[in-house]
Amino acid sequence: MDSTLLAKAIVLGCSAVGAGLAMIAGIGPGIGQGYAAGRAAESVGRQPEAQSDITRTMLLGCAVAESTGIYGLVVAMILLFVNPFIGKL
Secondary structure: OOHHHHHHHHHHHHHHHHHHHHHHHHHHHHHHHHHHHHHHHHHHHHOHHHHHHHHHHHHHHHHHHHHHHHHHHHHHHHHHHHOOOHHHO
């Protein structure tokens, strides 16, 4: 087997594993957003007159938390489709 072909196969395999590990970053935002939505619903139940403030704060927090998941998705897509490491061989 050609050593260049073997090296490319190893790089592609490791890139796929790295992309899978990068997608684990989606677990944190999912848990955080679910927790934030639950606490916001509980807060609105206790103080219905503050619903707009609670909702605004919750949405801002969820948007910030989601950025981590989006960064993980971007890294995974780069590793799978652009794969900058193949050019280094």
